[in-house]
Amino acid sequence: MSLFQAIVLSFVQGISEFLPISSSGHLNLAQHFFGLTPSLTFDIFLNTATLLSVLVFFRTQLKFFIANFTQIIIGSIPAGIVGMLFKDQIETIFSDIYLLPLFFLITATFVFSTRYLKSINRKITYKQAFLIGLFQMLAILPGVSRSGSTIFAGLLMGLSPLTAFNFSFSLFIPASFGALILGFKDILGQNIIQPTYLAAFVVTFLVGLISLGLLRRLLINHHLWLFGVYVLAISIISFFLI
Numbered sequence: 001m002s003l004f005q006a007i008v009l010s011f012v013q014g015i016s017e018f019l020p021i022s023s024s025g026h027l028n029l030a031q032h033f034f035g036l037t038p039s040l041t042f043d044i045f046l047n048t049a050t051l052l053s054v055l056v057f058f059r060t061q062l063k064f065f066i067a068n069f070t071q072i073i074i075g076s077i078p079a080g081i082v083g084m085l086f087k088d089q090i091e092t093i094f095s096d097i098y099l100l101p102l103f104f105l106i107t108a109t110f111v112f113s114t115r116y117l118k119s120i121n122r123k124i125t126y127k128q129a130f131l132i133g134l135f136q137m138l139a140i141l142p143g144v145s146r147s148g149s150t151i152f153a154g155l156l157m158g159l160s161p162l163t164a165f166n167f168s169f170s171l172f173i174p175a176s177f178g179a180l181i182l183g184f185k186d187i188l189g190q191n192i193i194q195p196t197y198l199a200a201f202v203v204t205f206l207v208g209l210i211s212l213g214l215l216r217r218l219l220i221n222h223h224l225w226l227f228g229v230y231v232l233a234i235s236i237i238s239f240f241l242i
Helices: 003-016 023-033 040-057 062-067 069-085 087-095 097-116 126-138 146-156 161-188 195-220 226-241
Strands: none
Touching: 003 023, 003 040, 003 195, 023 040, 023 097, 023 226, 040 161, 040 195, 062 069, 062 161, 069 126, 069 161, 097 146, 097 226, 126 146, 126 161, 146 161, 161 195
């Protein structure tokens, strides 16, 4: 992988990890057009940079995290179980570029539907946390946006946009740590201590911070559904190009 390819992929990751358009799907597409084999290990490596972005961005939200700690644990269970039991199958799906149009279509449906959801400023129950966790579990599939599916689920259950945003990225933290732990051995085998990988990590972190701020503004202003139109277009385009 050249430095140019790594920087492009890091921009793709930093932008698409938080915006509801699926970072894994866009990374797979970008790697496909670069002639690279889609890699779950590289995806996890860049995901670690976006995890750092979340920790920095939400450093003032510790009170929310503590108040909803039990709900966060409950919401993390589905993705954790699937990640541990089906790691090999997930890697196989990641390498199958031909499934991306279908998974993008799922994301488009979720995100566009947020246009019609009415929000109520309510607290997160254990049941709601688990159901949102089931939607996060779907995001293990490349092309299914984690932020899009969990924010959609939160809004569907009547959470306010800001609460859905905060809870979605509270779930992101244990999910990312879990993916890092499961893929740590493979990441070490990639010899990541080199300028190309380190540059990609820094760019992903910085772009991720900007994307988080943009997503929060769009969600509060009820413009999230616009990304559903974009992902639908990507689904159709990728169906004909792949």
